[in-house]
Amino acid sequence: MKIRMLVEMTGTRDGEPWPAKGEEADLPTAAAAHLVSAGVAEQVGESKLRKGGRRAAVRNP
Numbered sequence: 001m002k003i004r005m006l007v008e009m010t011g012t013r014d015g016e017p018w019p020a021k022g023e024e025a026d027l028p029t030a031a032a033a034h035l036v037s038a039g040v041a042e043q044v045g046e047s048k049l050r051k052g053g054r055r056a057a058v059r060n061p
Contacts, residue, residue, distance in 0.1 A: 001026070001027060001028070001029045001032035001043060002026050003024065003025055003043055003044060004022065004042050004043075005018065005019045005020065005021050005022065005040065006021065006040055006041055006042060007021055008021045009040065013031075024044055
């Protein structure tokens with residue numbers, strides 16, 4: 001899942017530094033959903049996640 005970081009994070013993930021605030025990264029879905037639900041990242045792309053990491057239902061009128 002592609003995300004954009006909303007904050008600066010210290011430390012590393014899998015031995016690599018976290019992307020800087022405003023940068024985008026592709027992460028495994030579970031890790032990305034956790035960051036989005038914690039408010040430190042936002043999903044990039046068409047399908048946005050709701051709070052709690054669930055995809056918003058698409059309904060046709």
